[in-house]
Amino acid sequence: MTINNSSSRGEICSLIGSIGLLLIALAVLVPVLKGSFDQALWYRYLYAAGALLCVGASLFNPSGGLDTRSRRWQRIESWSSILFATGAAFMFIPDQSPRDWLAFTLAGAALRIICFFRTVFSQKKAKNGK
DSSP: OOOOOHHHHHHHHHHHHHHHHHHHHHHHHHHHHHTOSSSOTTHHHHHHHHHHHHHHHHHHOOOTTSOHHHHHHHHHHHHHHHHHHHHHHHHHSTTOOHHHHHHHHHHHHHHHHHHHHHHHHHHHHHHTTO
């Protein structure tokens, strides 16, 4: 299946990235609800799958029709995917503390939140005519 339209490819990448973020959120929530990081170890695979989806979505997200500033913010958002992937790697390293992968998760989430609000404010500014 080939998708030539960059806007539809962007929408698909956005959907895949959102699914990845939901998987990461579920994976972070599981040990919190279980009460221990050692009881349900399957959350690591859920987190890694979410991180993989986020990285894949950021790699294939088109940026051709965007201005320079928006492309820069899109690159910053892709760095959050790299932080999530690094957090997933720390989950599989033996004798690592949960604070290691949680720190990368929080850093990636902070970048995503900043990029989200920047996008909302720039769209509002463009709608009002600058």
